[in-house]
Amino acid sequence: MLNENHAFVIDFPELKLDIVQLNHDDPIFKAKLQKYHELDYDIRQLEVSGSPIDDSNMHDLKLQRMELKDELYQQLTEHHQQG
Secondary structure, eight states: OTTOOOOHHHHOGGGHHHHHHHHHHOHHHHHHHHHHHHHHHHHHHHHHTTOOSOHHHHHHHHHHHHHHHHHHHHHHHHHHHHO
16 A cells, blocks of 8 residues: 555554663664655655655565564564563
8 A cells, every 4th residue: 555654553553662761771672763755755755756766676675664664573572572
């Protein structure tokens, strides 16, 4: 779906407290989450403007976002299970 917001709090509301805590306590998590949100924003802006980049570049951006999301989700679920 075009221009869909993939913010972590929206996608994983059950992990909201973990997201907030890790974002506050873990600078690496915080940097990755910031990068994820920047990629998500950039992708959504490109979709709204009619994708003024080629399909390969758009695919690469979405792949980067997906890989970051997987890394962050893994860390979140590990943190959640420890708590």
